[in-house]
Amino acid sequence: MDEGGGKYKRGLWTMEEDKLLIEYIREHGNGRWSRVSKITGLKRGGKSCRLRWINYLSPTVKKGDFSRDEEDLIVRLHKLLGNRWSLIAGRIPGRTDNRVKNHWNTHLSKKFEMKKGKNKFCSSSLSVARSHGQAVETQKVFPQLNSIVQVNNIDSNGGVNSRPVVAGVDSLCATDTSSTQVTQQPILSDFMNGDFWFWDDHSFKSLSSILEYPNGDYPPHFVL
DNA sequence: AAAATAACCAACCGCCGACAC
DNA sequence: CGTGTCGGCGGTTGGTTATTT
Incomplete structure (x- = not known):
């Protein structure tokens, strides 16, 4: 490859270049980016073509201000x-x-962005509520998460206790690290470290692995 | 009106993992 | 196994536009 060398053009894309790329994708589909320059004569590296398509030209890209x-x-x-x-x-x-x-x-x-260090619990968006009622507020914001998880606490030794909880995005998280609420939610810190796991009968699932399912298409065993 | 500064954002860079050979 | 290629990711840069002085 010669993405950084003199072989390829750099900088902003022109309308003509966009047309060439769109035409290539119409005929060959996206992917195989390194072939674009060979086939179309476009003086752009594969990475540059991919980025231009994904971030700007693809019809799935939503333009305009964020709501x-x-x-x-x-x-x-x-x-x-x-x-x-x-x-x-x-x-x-x-x-x-x-x-x-x-x-x-x-x-x-x-x-x-929260100030780090002062109040670690407030900087976490996930809380663990012990009832659906406590998680109701968060369902409006992030319904997928609340709808999929029923989890068990994991104790400090890595064992699983049987107390079921519901995890969700919490807009009402604790604001004071000295409050008793914090001590009642010991696994929050695990969550923040990325070590929080969902238990679904036979295996642990990390939070991030759950989020990777697009559009709420979670495997059946996650659904309550 | 001109210069300086700030804000914005498209594009680039370096790194990494997956995959083919 | 090692090597090369490719695509994807997050961090960063630098050109353009808007705002302020």
């Missing part, structure tokens, strides 16, 4: 997942990881 709902979802998912932009974008129809990332960096991070 309040989308912003809210980004903020909550970012709290939950950190800078895993592709995963976040995967939950927001039509938005690409690059656009979500840019929007976060330019608009949202200043507004919403």
Whole structure:
């Protein structure tokens, strides 16, 4: 490959280049990006073609401003997942990881990013409620999560106790680390470290593995 | 009106994992 | 196994546009 060398053009794409790329994809489908320049004569590397298609030319890309709902979802998912932009974008129809990332960096991070260290529980968006009632507020925001999980607590030794809980995005998380609420939710910190697992009869599933199922198409064993 | 600064965002870069050979 | 290629990801850059001085 010669993506960074002088063989390929760099910088903003022209309309003519866009046309060539669209024509290529119409005929050959997307993928096999490294062939684009050979077939079309386009002086662009495979990576550049892929990025241009995914982030701009694809008909699935939603252009225009982010809605309040989308912003809210980004903020909550970012709290939950950190800078895993592709995963976040995967939950927001039509938005690409690059656009979500840019929007976060330019608009949202200043507004919403929590100060780290002072209140770790508040910076987590996931809580564990001991009843559906406590999770109701969060279902409006992130219905997929609440609908799929019934989990058991994992104790400090890695064992599973039998107390069922419902996990969800919590907009009403504890604001004070000294409150008793914190001590009642010992597994929150595990969650934040990415070590939280959902138990579904015979196997553990990480939160991120569940989120990777698009559009709520979870395997049957996750559905309550 | 012009220069300086800030904000925005498309595109690039380096790294990594999957895969084929 | 090792090597090369490709596609995907997150971090970063730099050009353009908007705003402020």
